[in-house]
Amino acid sequence: MTTEHAQHAELTPSEYIAHHLSFNAQGVNGNATSEGFWVLHYDTLLTSVVLGLLVMGLIWWVARGATAGVPTKRQAFVELLFGFVDDQVKNIFHGNRHSFIAPAALTVFVWVLVMNAMDFLPVDHVANVASAIGGEHTKWRIVPTSDINTTFALALAVWFLMIFFSIKAKGLGGWIHELFCAPFGSNPLVWPANFLFNLIEYVSKSLSHSLRLFGNMYAGEIIFLLLGMWAATGLTGTVAGAVLGAGWSIFHILIVALQAFIFMMLTVVYLAMAHESH
Amino acid sequence: MNINFTLIAQAIAFAVLIWFTVKFVWPPLLKAIETRQKEIADGLAAAQEGKSALEVAAKKSETTLNEAKQKASEIIGQAEKRAAQIIDEAKANAKAEGDRIIAGAKAEIDQEVNRAKEGLRAQVSTLAVAGAEKILRKEIDAKAHSEMLAKLAAEL
Numbered sequence: 001m002t003t004e005h006a007q008h009a010e011l012t013p014s015e016y017i018a019h020h021l022s023f024n025a026q027g028v029n030g031n032a033t034s035e036g037f038w039v040l041h042y043d044t045l046l047t048s049v050v051l052g053l054l055v056m057g058l059i060w061w062v063a064r065g066a067t068a069g070v071p072t073k074r075q076a077f078v079e080l081l082f083g084f085v086d087d088q089v090k091n092i093f094h095g096n097r098h099s100f101i102a103p104a105a106l107t108v109f110v111w112v113l114v115m116n117a118m119d120f121l122p123v124d125h126v127a128n129v130a131s132a133i134g135g136e137h138t139k140w141r142i143v144p145t146s147d148i149n150t151t152f153a154l155a156l157a158v159w160f161l162m163i164f165f166s167i168k169a170k171g172l173g174g175w176i177h178e179l180f181c182a183p184f185g186s187n188p189l190v191w192p193a194n195f196l197f198n199l200i201e202y203v204s205k206s207l208s209h210s211l212r213l214f215g216n217m218y219a220g221e222i223i224f225l226l227l228g229m230w231a232a233t234g235l236t237g238t239v240a241g242a243v244l245g246a247g248w249s250i251f252h253i254l255i256v257a258l259q260a261f262i263f264m265m266l267t268v269v270y271l272a273m274a275h276e277s278h
Numbered sequence: 279m280n281i282n283f284t285l286i287a288q289a290i291a292f293a294v295l296i297w298f299t300v301k302f303v304w305p306p307l308l309k310a311i312e313t314r315q316k317e318i319a320d321g322l323a324a325a326q327e328g329k330s331a332l333e334v335a336a337k338k339s340e341t342t343l344n345e346a347k348q349k350a351s352e353i354i355g356q357a358e359k360r361a362a363q364i365i366d367e368a369k370a371n372a373k374a375e376g377d378r379i380i381a382g383a384k385a386e387i388d389q390e391v392n393r394a395k396e397g398l399r400a401q402v403s404t405l406a407v408a409g410a411e412k413i414l415r416k417e418i419d420a421k422a423h424s425e426m427l428a429k430l431a432a433e434l
Contacts, residue, residue: 028283039282048288052295056303063306068313075310082307103304107296144288149281153288157296 016232017225020123023147024130024139041147043130048144051114056107085109088265093272101271104161108154108267112213113260115144119220120249120256124228145259146217148210155210158267159202165274178277209266216259220252403431 011019024043027036062078071079089102121142130140144150167175177186179198184190227248231241407427 025282035280037282039280039284040287041282041284044284045287045291049291052291056295056298060298060303063303063310066306066310068310068317071310071314078307079311082311098304098308100300103300104296106304107292107299111292111295147284149284150288152281153285154292156285157289157292 013229016229017222019137019139020127020225021141021221022139023141024134041141041149043140043142044144044147044150047118047142048111048115048150051118051144052111055110055114059106059110081110082106085264089268092265092268093275095275101268104271105264105268108158109260109264112145112154112263113257115150116213116217116256116260118143119146119217119224119252122228123221123224143217143221145213146221148214151210151214151217152206154213154263155206158209158270159206162202162205162270162274165271169275170277174277205270209263209270213259213263216255220248220255223248399431399434402434403427406430 023041025039025041028038028040059078059081062074066075066078085106086097086102089097089105093101095101119142123142126140126142130138134140141147163175166178170178180186180191180194182194183197184194224245227241227245229241230237231245232238
């Protein structure tokens with residue numbers, strides 16, 4: 001969106017993008033390296049946790065004072081959200097949704113929505129705030145869902161829940177039986193094919209779940225960065241960048257909400273499918 | 279775009295958030311909404327009940343009103359009948375009384391006539407005597423002829 005090109009005037013375009021696309025990464029056990037597995041993206045982690053606590057805390061605060069009588073506007077808004085999620089879950093999952101799946105869906109939807117919504121913050125202003133707090137050239141990627149670690153963590157958690165509910169619903173034997181005997185039948189000759197199919201299905205579920213969200217948010221961020229770069233090329237670029245940036249932001253509202261919704265729906269669908277036996 | 283420990287940390291954060299929602303956020307909202315739904319359903323049922331009760335009451339009041347009307351017209355009919363009867367009775371009484379009064383009057387008139395006749399009878403003899411006295415003057419003695427005069431008066 002609007003760009004502080006004065007600060008980045010000395011940067012080349014690729015440096016500018018690289019700066020905005022690198023994480024605030026630090027090694028876990030004291031080493032300063034940002035390579036390897038034992039590294040934490042502090043920006044991703046801190047932003048997502050703060051956002052999660054903030055938004056779920058807000059809903060919790062309203063829920064705590066929820067009255068069965070005439071609701072306040074605040075409560076009505078939260079109930080709208082509740083009803084929206086509950087309706088979606090009700091249409092997909094026919095067990096006792098209130099014990100886990102519906103609240104989990106609410107968490108996923110709300111959390112992913114606010115994390116996605118961080119994309120609306122102008123990247124350069126975020127960078128300015130980060131430099132002001134953490135010193136020159138502090139990196140801070142504000143959109144946690146454009147970090148593959150976040151989307152993969154969520155998808156992986158759902159994946160484990162999927163297996164957990166599968167075993168819970170059908171028993172360990174039933175689950176293993178299904179791994180080998182669906183979808184082609186229980187003939188020992190097709191066991192390998194069945195197992196391969198199920199393996200691919202399990203892997204692809206998780207991958208498509210996480211990569212869809214990641215890809216959308218990452219692409220959105222890149223477009224903002226390109227527009228921001230254009231805005232640094234002079235008056236024409238500033239005007240065009242601002243106008244297109246505003247346009248992209250408005251279109252991005254749809255993507256932010258839609259991706260959060262899709263992520264929630266897939267979560268619910270996967271968890272509901274885990275309860276069904278083939 | 280490298281997978282690292284952030285993945286684990288995020289998964290833990292996600293798990294905690296879900297646990298928090300399952301434990302603290304969802305139940306009070308669910309309770310509030312379900313309680314309200316129940317209250318609304320109860321209210322609607324009560325309204326329906328009230329409506330049907332009203333209908334019953336309206337029907338009952340209509341029946342009562344009709345009964346009352348019928349009774350009232352019955353009473354009025356009876357009263358009219360009674361009034362006619364009373365009038366007839368009064369007429370009959372009046373007629374009887376009139377007849378009685380007329381009969382009394384007639385009897386009295388007869389009595390008066392008789393008394394007048396008696397008076398006249400008494401006076402006729404006197405007048406006859408007076409007349410005869412005037413005619414005969416001294417020739418006729420009232421005391422000597424009184425027997426004959428009494429016979430004459432009785433014949434009258």
